[in-house]
Amino acid sequence: MTGISLHNLTKQFDDVTAVDSVSLDVTEGEFLVLVGPSGCGKSTTLRLCAGLESTTEGTVSISDRNVTAEPASERDVAMVFQNYALYPHMTARENMTFGLDAAAGFSGTEATERVEEAAAILDIEDLLDRKPSALSGGEQQRVAIGRALVRDPEVFLMDEPLSNLDAKLRVQMRAELAELHAELQTTTVYVTHDQVEAMTLGDRVAVMNDGRIEQVAPPQDLYDAPDTRFVAEFIGSPGMNTVDATLRRRGTVSEIVWGDNTVPLDASPESLGLTSGDRVVFGVRPEDLSADTDGDVRMEVTVTEPLGSTLLVRGTVGGHEMEVSIQPRSLVEVGDQITLGVDPDRLHLFDPE
Ligand code: ADP
Numbered sequence: 001m002t003g004i005s006l007h008n009l010t011k012q013f014d015d016v017t018a019v020d021s022v023s024l025d026v027t028e029g030e031f032l033v034l035v036g037p038s039g040c041g042k043s044t045t046l047r048l049c050a051g052l053e054s055t056t057e058g059t060v061s062i063s064d065r066n067v068t069a070e071p072a073s074e075r076d077v078a079m080v081f082q083n084y085a086l087y088p089h090m091t092a093r094e095n096m097t098f099g100l101d102a103a104a105g106f107s108g109t110e111a112t113e114r115v116e117e118a119a120a121i122l123d124i125e126d127l128l129d130r131k132p133s134a135l136s137g138g139e140q141q142r143v144a145i146g147r148a149l150v151r152d153p154e155v156f157l158m159d160e161p162l163s164n165l166d167a168k169l170r171v172q173m174r175a176e177l178a179e180l181h182a183e184l185q186t187t188t189v190y191v192t193h194d195q196v197e198a199m200t201l202g203d204r205v206a207v208m209n210d211g212r213i214e215q216v217a218p219p220q221d222l223y224d225a226p227d228t229r230f231v232a233e234f235i236g237s238p239g240m241n242t243v244d245a246t247l248r249r250r251g252t253v254s255e256i257v258w259g260d261n262t263v264p265l266d267a268s269p270e271s272l273g274l275t276s277g278d279r280v281v282f283g284v285r286p287e288d289l290s291a292d293t294d295g296d297v298r299m300e301v302t303v304t305e306p307l308g309s310t311l312l313v314r315g316t317v318g319g320h321e322m323e324v325s326i327q328p329r330s331l332v333e334v335g336d337q338i339t340l341g342v343d344p345d346r347l348h349l350f351d352p353e
Helices: 042-050 092-097 108-122 137-150 167-184 195-201 219-224 229-234
Strands: 002-013 016-027 031-035 057-062 077-080 155-159 187-192 204-209 212-217 241-250 253-258 261-265 279-284 289-292 297-306 311-317 320-326 337-342 348-350
Touching: 002 042, 002 187, 016 042, 016 057, 016 187, 016 212, 031 042, 031 195, 042 057, 042 077, 042 155, 042 187, 077 137, 092 108, 092 137, 108 137, 108 167, 137 167, 167 195, 187 195, 195 219, 204 219, 204 229, 212 219, 212 229, 229 241, 229 279, 229 348, 241 320, 253 279, 261 297, 289 320, 311 337
Parallel strands: 031 187, 031 204, 077 155, 155 187
Antiparallel strands: 002 016, 002 057, 204 212, 241 253, 241 279, 253 261, 279 348, 289 337, 297 311, 297 337, 311 320
């Protein structure tokens, strides 16, 4: 069964197409992350799933039921927001219980039991009688997640829930969300602009750009085999180096050329459906380049950033910025000329835009 299914979903705000013909099937129990830069349409997509925005075109189905015309209250989804959205005058317990009343078909005992169960899972039993102002950011976010849990919905919709937390707490809560999902197996759609969060949490990750989904795949597949230049540059820490280049064949030798640089290509252009002289985008990850004495590509070093486990070296290659990640204690300094080796098995080619 499908947990949530979007078909040609489109949202127009005046002359802005915030969401542009998005189709996506999230399977029951899956944790699907929508990731992309600010303004690409992630939140709007999530709000369309929740029923907080009306669709311009397309449909939203939850558990194979078309809910496009249903109001938010009838969709059996629970949303967690970045700013927690707790009622300031209510205690944590009241915030979590709010709406679980007789009108919604809950007895008082049942509501109490559910809150206690969720509080135990989230380790907030001691905080239930406090108001939000007496809770830290992390505690408030636990209460907001608790409020979603007690509803036991068919789908959780989470909009950047960890963005207001400091770095350490964010990593801790990220692990807790992963554990929670492993335990509850509730279908989840999770929005973030942070590709590390996306890669660590998602069963699959949908990369959005300009209102559209560019690629949906498990995290490792996105890293290993990005479909487009955008996905290649967005996924990774840092993302893939990409340069506009030309394919060339000289006799039996095929190569990728930009400026004075050439990189040998194992395959012939024809075997890739291309011909000599075609424009391509050449991509290689910083961690797949090596600093060699006899490398194919010359780089002038402009910045070095020691990251502890690696040294990130930034420089220019034939007028293009590139980054290479090398051994942490390498003696490379700003102003040095180094040469880079490219492993032919680790290079990527993309269509030029
Ligand atoms: P993201 O969550 O990826 O940052 P959003 O979904 O919030 O992106 O926004 C997508 C686009 O839609 C942006 O250009 C944004 O300015 C626009 N947008 C979002 N909500 C509204 C609104 N209520 N009215 C007009 N434009 C909006």
